[in-house]
Amino acid sequence: MSISSVLSAVGLIRPTRRRGSCPACRGWNSGTADPLGRPEGEISPPAVTALVFLALAAVAWALAIRQSTSTGGMETEMGLGSLESFAISWTVMMAAMMLPSALPFVYEFARRSEGRRCWQAATAVLAVTYLSVWLAFGAVCYVVLSAWQVPPSDQGPVGGVALGLAGVYGLTPIKAASEARCRELCSLHGALPFGLMRSALIAGGRYGLSCVGCSAGLMVAMAIIGMSNLVWAVILAGVILVYKLARAQSMRRTWLLSAALIAMAVVYGSMA
Secondary structure: HHHHHHHHOOOOOEEEOOOOOOOOOOOOHHHHOOOOOOOOOOOOHHHHHHHHHHHHHHHHHHHHHHHHHHOOOOOOOOOOOHHHHHHHHHHHHHHHHHHHHHHHHHHHHHHHHHHOOOHHHHHHHHHHHHHHHHHHHHHHHHHHHHHEEEEEEEHHHHHHHHHHHHHHHHHHHHHHHHHHHHHHHOOOOOOOOOHHHHHHHHHHHOOOOHHHHHHHHHHHEEEEEEEOHHHHHHHHHHHHHHHOOOOOOOHHHHHHHHHHHHHHHHHHHHHH
């Protein structure tokens, strides 16, 4: 299989669109022309845009790892600290954990809006709005956890209970409806209804609220366990990917995933 075939399979190269394709994109033509006379290819800007957001998620993971290792491995929780430090750490962790699962949504918005004025900026507004919803959710968690301080000696049991409740939450109608809404919004049915920037704000907000409904239990557990605990951050990020990117779950798979979370809660409570 040629390199161009691989890039085409992952969506980075598409059939050439003579109108609106830039000279730099057409520079790929010589390497992607088909000997049988089939359409030549060009770089797909929406796919590249999605890859940029994936790179931002990788940078966020790098920052999270640096923050975790700066403690010398002696701490398993970050602590709330000031509101400003919590907001920064929470935003970095949300970018690391949530942007990968939001890539289909980002790509679809970029694909629908491509060619319109400032579509790249609108896609950035979409992502910022999405993360802002999670930042607001984190602020609520901060206020609640600040009012209800968890002693260090109780962090293990409380974190285990939070993970167990996240597993129970996965069986609720709210979580099921929110997950279905996430999948529906990823397809962006029909044309964008408003001006591009307004569409980005509305779509990002709606998708963010649906994600909160889908993953709220996991994120509450993350706030209690501590954002510098990378092992559990990776585990919960994997669960989120299953929630949002795997095929629509059957009732059996839903129960199995919730049972796995409850088992993780027991493990965490016994080890922390």
